[in-house]
Amino acid sequence: MISFLTLLEKEVIRFWKVGFQTVAAPVVTALLYLLIFSHVLEAHVRVYDDVPYTAFLVPGLIMMSVLQNSFANSSSSLIQSKVTGSIVFMLLAPISWRAFWAAYVIAAALRGFLVGLAVFLMTLVFAGVHLEAPLWILTFALLGGAVLATLGVIAGIWADKFDQLAAFQNFIIVPLTFLSGVFYSVHSLPPFWQQVSHWNPVFYMIDGFRYGFFAKSDISPWTSLGVVALCFVLLAGLTLDLLRRGYKLRM
Amino acid sequence: MSSAIRITGVTKRYGATQALDGIDLDIAEGEFFGLLGPNGAGKTTLISALAGLVIPDSGRLEVMGHNVQTDYRQARLKLGVVPQELVFDPFFSVREALRIQSGYYGIRRNDDWIDEILANLDLTSKAQANMRSLSGGMKRRVLVAQALVHKPPVIVLDEPTAGVDVELRHGLWRFIRRLNAEGHTIVLTTHYLEEAEAECQRIAMMKAGRIVALDSTANLLQRFGDGTNNLEEAFMRVMKEAA
Numbered sequence: 001m002i003s004f005l006t007l008l009e010k011e012v013i014r015f016w017k018v019g020f021q022t023v024a025a026p027v028v029t030a031l032l033y034l035l036i037f038s039h040v041l042e043a044h045v046r047v048y049d050d051v052p053y054t055a056f057l058v059p060g061l062i063m064m065s066v067l068q069n070s071f072a073n074s075s076s077s078l079i080q081s082k083v084t085g086s087i088v089f090m091l092l093a094p095i096s097w098r099a100f101w102a103a104y105v106i107a108a109a110l111r112g113f114l115v116g117l118a119v120f121l122m123t124l125v126f127a128g129v130h131l132e133a134p135l136w137i138l139t140f141a142l143l144g145g146a147v148l149a150t151l152g153v154i155a156g157i158w159a160d161k162f163d164q165l166a167a168f169q170n171f172i173i174v175p176l177t178f179l180s181g182v183f184y185s186v187h188s189l190p191p192f193w194q195q196v197s198h199w200n201p202v203f204y205m206i207d208g209f210r211y212g213f214f215a216k217s218d219i220s221p222w223t224s225l226g227v228v229a230l231c232f233v234l235l236a237g238l239t240l241d242l243l244r245r246g247y248k249l250r251m
Numbered sequence: 252m253s254s255a256i257r258i259t260g261v262t263k264r265y266g267a268t269q270a271l272d273g274i275d276l277d278i279a280e281g282e283f284f285g286l287l288g289p290n291g292a293g294k295t296t297l298i299s300a301l302a303g304l305v306i307p308d309s310g311r312l313e314v315m316g317h318n319v320q321t322d323y324r325q326a327r328l329k330l331g332v333v334p335q336e337l338v339f340d341p342f343f344s345v346r347e348a349l350r351i352q353s354g355y356y357g358i359r360r361n362d363d364w365i366d367e368i369l370a371n372l373d374l375t376s377k378a379q380a381n382m383r384s385l386s387g388g389m390k391r392r393v394l395v396a397q398a399l400v401h402k403p404p405v406i407v408l409d410e411p412t413a414g415v416d417v418e419l420r421h422g423l424w425r426f427i428r429r430l431n432a433e434g435h436t437i438v439l440t441t442h443y444l445e446e447a448e449a450e451c452q453r454i455a456m457m458k459a460g461r462i463v464a465l466d467s468t469a470n471l472l473q474r475f476g477d478g479t480n481n482l483e484e485a486f487m488r489v490m491k492e493a494a
Contacts, residue, residue, distance in 0.1 A: 006354025014342050085338030089397060092302055092332055093355035094324035250306055 004099035007090065011107030015073055023115055026069050030061045030119045034126060037183060048216050055127040059137075059210040060182030062116045062123070063144060067202065070112030070145040071152040071173050074104045078156025079165045091250065097243035101153060101236070108149030109142060116141055130213045136221050137212030143228050144205035148173070150235040157239075157248050176202045181210075186218050201231045254313070255280045255405045255436035256301065261310030263296055263460075270296040271307065272460035278438060278453075280315075280404070283431050285451030285468070286440045287486060292457040294440045295335055298407050302332045314405055328356060331398035335409040335440075337390045339382040345369070345393055346378045349400055356401035368396045371426040373419060387414040395423065399430075406430065407438045412446065424450060448472075448482040456489050463493035 015022040038054035048056060081087040090100065131137065151173070159165040180202035186194050197203045198219075208224030211217035217224070243249070256278040263271040270293050278284045288294050299305040301312050303319050303326070312319045317326035340348060346365065353361040369375045372392040377385060382393065395411055408427070412420045428450070431437050441447055447454060447468075454471055456464040464471060468482070475485035 002357040002359055003355050006351060009354070010351050017342055081340070084341065085334075085336050086340040088304065088334050088338055089340070089352060090355065091304055092327060092330075093352075094327040094357070095355060096324065246306055250304055 003095045004103055007095060007103035008107055011077060011103055014077060015111045022111060026065050026115045027118045027122055030065045031122055033061055034123060048214060051214055058123045058127050059213045060206055062119045063206050063209040064177050064182045065119045066112040066116035066141050066145050067148045067177050069115040070108045071148040073108035073111040074149045074152030075156040075165055079159050101239055101243055104153050105146055105149040108152055109145035112145035113141055132215035133212045140205055140209040147232045150239050153239050157242055176200055180206045182206055201227060204228050253280055255315060257313040259311045261300060261307045263307045269460045280436055281434050283437045283450055283452050285447040285454040286438060287447055287454055288457035293460040294457055295409060298409055329404050331403035331406045333394050333398045333408045333411050337387060339390055341383045344379050344381050349396055352397045353400045358401060368399050372396055373422055388416060391415055405436045409440050444482045444486055458490055458493045464489045
């Protein structure tokens, strides 16, 4: 337990020490999206009749921040320690592969959660607060963060160089998060693209998270929870197997 | 005397290269053992296999009776390894790095022993310094410190004095000798053969993934030193004969 807690603590201290980069900067990015999109579209788009577009946008931006930063934390920490060689200190130690996975995922999800919380607090200035079902908000924030944190561990293990990780992020993570209904309802898309969206697990995370704010969603939150939970179980299983076999870490 | 390290039939291939070609080795508890060989002989691969950093293709490795694959947690608790490369985590100071390393081995409050290690390695003044700001020799001494935080009964030093100046090298060996006198098993790889000759009771010489000589230091000097009492001469002769 102490070795797990130490690794967890170390991963949290790692991102907290550079908090301007890891927490503050993503908040600024999210606020810029909010300002620009609300300025351009507020008068022209209303997804839910009684919800202004700015208010509609806020949950999507919060969740996008949660997801992207959860992924970034675990993936960047692992690739950095592999490139510098400092991962050897963890591999030499009697840390079980389950503890290794849990520490990285919890720390990354925590960073995502903190960024999301900071974005939420900052957006209060620009949009009113609708918190119809806070438990759903918390559930999807934590579970979604854990999914992307686990994906970050996979990416960090797989990538040998920073540009491979960047490719993973730019060609997989960013498109998945941007094309998931953050800025729009999928019902506004042509039928084909609506179906495509339903194959994107991030869509369910955003939709379920947004339900917590407005008690409105494109899909039932229970369905979204099921999909996201299944994703987590599958990805966690894959990651644990990679760690158990020592894939790319103990070769 | 029981084995600190037992290696049986270990092989490892990387593509066309047979890095380890059937290694059998038994190192007793309390030994000061030298593992010598030219670059590419397989020394670091063997150490990595022992530490669980590399999974061998076949064979068995044990540290203090614990299989490094099937009983890895106990095996790693018993082993401290100083890696060859100068690696460090740039986010932390020396003391933070040692505290974290202690925590990885399940030790929460370890500052007394950390202070003693730092003093013995002449790093006390650098305890609060960020790892990035240290010289190469200092970073190497921190690597030694990290291998010792959990007081492992078996300590493997992979070229521990590379880049370390003469005075500090003497200090380091004084400390390592003290640990050996207290019962710790020491396994050393070094290209400074005079260090191996001075410190090691028994030496294995490796070439192309095989152990080509294994004997007490005195016997190796007698058999291969040709009366010169010079381990370097003996080493060169062994390598030539093993070609």
